[in-house]
Amino acid sequence: MVFTLADVTIVLPAFNAETTLGDTLKSLEPSLAEGMSLILVDDASTDQTPQIMTQFADRWKTVSFMQMEKNVGLGRARNAAMDAVNTPLMSFIDGDDWVGASYYKNLVRRFSDFPDLDFVRSHYIECHGARRVLVRAAFPLCDAPFDPKLGILPDDRSTLVDQPHAWAGLYSTEFLNRHAMRFLPLQTAEDRKFVWERQVLAKKCLVAEESRIFYRRGIGSSLTHIGDERQLDILAALKELLAFVISSDHPEFLQKAVRQSLAMICFHLDRFDRLLPHVQSLMRKGGREVLLLIPPADRDEGLHRIDARRRTMLEDFLK
Template identity: 35%
Template sequence: MSSPIVTVILPAKDAGPYIGTTVTTLARQFQNSDRLRLVVIDDGSTDDTRVQVQHFARDMPHVEILSNAHSVGLAAARNQGLEKVDTEFFCFVDGDDWMHPDRLESLVASMRRLECDFVRTDHVTDTDGRRRLMRAPFAWRERVLAPRDAILPADETTMVDYPYAWAGMFHRRVLDEGLAHFEPGLFTAEDRPWIWRLHLQASTFAIVDAPAILYRRGVTTSLTQILDRRQLDFLPAFAEAIRVVQDDHDAERFLPKIATTTMSVCAYHLFRARAMATSERTALRSGIRDLLRAIPPDQIDSALQRLSDRRRRILARLVREVRAA
């Protein structure tokens, strides 16, 4: 039996209707299934997620299932999986997504050829069977560069706006250097401080082509579809991202980007807040005021000008309130 070379971290909560597809596609990633180690974190599921994994992974030789009696959230669940990594490479997949055959074998080949800390890929969204290719927002492919060179410009979509942990593969030195873990306790936006830390502190990365990973959109149990207090986790997530940037030796270069992104996301959530309960809407507005105070004052006006007209109008009142306080 060969030793695994890739650990796949698969957190799942109530993913019973989908996770069979996920696991089945993982079994088709290498010519020799011994090369893959699967760590599943059943995060407080109340359905048959664990049974489905056991059934569809029955012929996979390296499978470990961790079970949480109560949900700890995606960030903490991924961290549990990271503690189990003992292979040269690792990657993530969510319990309602899946990938084309040989994707991971292709990514391992890219990692070894390019000898970089991590690679990133495009992905495909699937919304009720309608598929759309989403390109990683960076011009260069198959070229090893410093990740911080993919952060700017501030007024365009860049790689820190493409935070999907599952859209790539990582060498374990990223884990050894303390760059792989997520902020615990976050149920949403856990990948925002994570992607900033990765791009500021890792040494090398590349964008590569590979067989697709497919991201299922519109799942009713997804937190992106639920308007409750857990949505407010983007507030501490972005506060931590701002802190990560401010601690960087080249903070002044990157503050315009994190300020613009933060304010754009705040405007997006304010727009969605119309469908929230009054208490959540009040908490959201209070939290956004605090988040705006975390942005250096000299960055606010220029960041506002980079937003669309609609988002600028949505956010303008809270900006005035913060300045008047």
Template identity: 35%
Template sequence: MTHRPLVSVIVPAKDQAPYVSDALASLALQFDDPAVLEVLVVDDGSTDGTGELAASFADRLPGLRVLRNESTAGLATARNQGLDAAGGAYIAFLDGDDWLAPGHLAACLDSLRRLDVDFVRTDHVTVEEGRRTLVRAPQARRGTALDPRESILPADARAMVDYPYAWAGLFQRRVAERGLLRFPDGLRTAEDRPWIWRLHLQADSFAVVNAPGVIYRRGVPTSLTQVCDERQLDFLPSFAMIFDLVQTVEDPTLFWPKVARQFCAVACHHLGRDNWPGDLREPLRAGITQALAAMPQEACQGALDTLDAERRAALLPLLPGGPGRFTGSVPAESVPAAPAGVSP
């Protein structure tokens, strides 16, 4: 392309042959003229012909480029590769197994230009076994410019940092030029958690807008959410990055309660999984202990106090110094047994 494209869409895809055609067909329906799109498919070491299928859409998407990794780099690095190659005035993400309703990006672009914010966020629809469910972005104020930092809170309710989906929105190029759209290279899972925290801590403005929709396909066999191996441990360095980010702000005590609640919820989810390989259980538990020790005591206790008895039972034995570390914590002998698969 000899001119700057209007919108660059970054599509990381590994072994997405059954789905990538749906994703690209939907991109051809976003604008009256598909030539305004630059579509960057990052074929991340696929072995099923994903890249070749993507390339077959060149006649319907004149701005299509397929970037090929001979070996798998991971979702975070693949998205960064797309960012490095993107030339558009605006940037969007779409996973290779999802798709967009017709005109979705055009509606996002209209809102982004009208409001002149750094980025817009949208709701999405999940599809699983034929059932569709609307998932709303956790911000009630729609169609107005907002301060991203203010939408990190409240700590005790779902907020925008609990909605880390990169594909649920559209971004000004100026945000990418500040480095705020880059993902932590090498993270194989939970890469979007430090990404969304940095975006909301450092960007200047955003809005939540109504748009036709992102359709998110759940239950895909190749999705990392469906497997349990060492890649799932990447939530630990992911949260370590969030801890570091929060420490750089003027008043970190404002945000620590939210971080602590997020971490405890995710840690309990992993502790409750009964399909962890035996050799990964100890690294999981040791990593959680280390993270709990890194939190301010008040924030950690506040998060523990919000847990139900079963989840608190899973975390208390992992506290550095034992269950009695915090005043007010439930004594170990009065806590119900840990869930199945989680040995204290």
């Protein structure tokens, strides 16, 4: 089957993104001109985001607009739009990122060249102000199909499940719907389980030699810079991730999920100073709950394989 951009829908949710959204939308125009669809979701913004979206939707017949009655977070906003997708392929972009003119066209071509792909993963470019850093997908083979499970291990090295960026690629809508794959209803870390499900449940995927999706980093309003309760979403995400892997038929992947979970808990503990005092207490309590979800033998193995400083920090949770 030959796919074109008319077979693609992009989901773009945003909350208070008036300063960056215009650049995102402008970058999508070359693809829209070739028939690509776009669903814009305003997550109850209090700035000019909904006005920017509605004005843009009025200009393009393949662009639709949805508005949340209250702020529901990135995960729920994406899910609402995913339920409205009626094209064979779909992907996601955030309101502070942008793409090169031929980015989606190049990913669509892979679906035409290689039948029965469940998804195509791309590299991406991190943007730190004016500085650009190419981040390659953590897999050695490009432009050749492979079993996505090969992108999970080894557990002691960065792999595709350690790059939780669902927007860096393109998906078969039928694959996502068949497995009821949606994002966790969270403000942040909403795509951790999604990326694991993608790798475990898919049958065939491909890493494209394409990188022109630009991921803006270092924004002061980003949730990664905020110390309120939204930081606790990582704990809910880790619980869902571990439950999924434990219940799967792939025990060989559990230690990878354990090591990833331990690393993420330690990451937040090392940055305790940015958290509000009551959030620090909740982070400790929630971190312990995550550790207790792991079967004891697997937890002990994971703790044994990390450095002494982090091991001591986590073992204190279990006392």
